[in-house]
Amino acid sequence: MPILGILASAISGNLVPNSYESIATTTLSTTTATITFSSIPATFTHLQIRLLARTNSGGADNGIKIQFNSDTGSNYSYHTLFGNGSTTTYYGEANTVSNFIDKAAGGSAGASMFGAIVCDILDYANTNKYKTTRSLGGTDRNGSGAVFLSSGAWRNTNAITSITLEPFDSHSFVQYTQVALYGIKGA
Numbered sequence: 001m002p003i004l005g006i007l008a009s010a011i012s013g014n015l016v017p018n019s020y021e022s023i024a025t026t027t028l029s030t031t032t033a034t035i036t037f038s039s040i041p042a043t044f045t046h047l048q049i050r051l052l053a054r055t056n057s058g059g060a061d062n063g064i065k066i067q068f069n070s071d072t073g074s075n076y077s078y079h080t081l082f083g084n085g086s087t088t089t090y091y092g093e094a095n096t097v098s099n100f101i102d103k104a105a106g107g108s109a110g111a112s113m114f115g116a117i118v119c120d121i122l123d124y125a126n127t128n129k130y131k132t133t134r135s136l137g138g139t140d141r142n143g144s145g146a147v148f149l150s151s152g153a154w155r156n157t158n159a160i161t162s163i164t165l166e167p168f169d170s171h172s173f174v175q176y177t178q179v180a181l182y183g184i185k186g187a
Helices: 003-011
Strands: 020-027 035-037 046-053 061-068 076-083 088-096 099-105 115-122 129-141 146-154 163-167 177-182
Touching: 020 035, 046 099, 046 163, 061 115, 061 129, 061 146, 076 099, 088 146, 099 115, 099 129, 099 146
Parallel strands: none
Antiparallel strands: 020 177, 035 163, 046 115, 046 177, 061 099, 061 163, 076 088, 076 146, 115 129, 129 146
16 A cells, blocks of 8 residues: 555544545646645545645745635634654644645755645535544655644535645645545445
8 A cells, every 4th residue: 555545544543445536636747826626526425635745935844725615714723733853833723714734845845855745624525514624744854854733624514515725825836746636435
C-alpha cells in the first residue's frame, strides 16, 4: 500500500482501505492559485483529500485553506497542533472565511520537497448536521521537519458539492503539486 494510503488509513480510524473510490486527481503543470473540485456526487459517506503540495511562499512551509460550495461567509472555525521535534505550538480561529487543513512545503524548503496532507471531510452529504474536517500533514523544513494535526468545522448543513483549496497569504501552488479526491463508503 502506498505511504499516503497507509497514512490515510491511520487517520480514518476504522475505515476499510477497499472502501475508497477515486473521484478526481490532478497534477499541476503550472503555478496555480486555487484547486477546485466541483460536481461532487452525494453517493459516499465521507470524502478524503490527499495532497502533495509546494507553494511559492518565501517560508519553509505555507498554510493551506479549504472552502466548501464557494462559501466565503464567516462560518468556519479550526484548531491545529504543530510540532517540529523541539517545540509544539497550537492555535485556532473561529468565525473565519475558510478552514485550515495543515501546511504544504514553501519556497524555502529543500529543493523539490513537497509537503503531504491527508484531510477527511466527515458526513459531507448529511443535511442534518454541520461538516467537520480532520487532517494530518507534514513537511521537511529544510532538514528539520514538522508535523501538523488539525480539525475544523463548517457551520452549514448543506451537502458539500464543491471544494476549493488555496494557499494562505495570496501564494500559489507550484508545478507538480498533486491532489486527489476520494469518496469513502460505509463506516
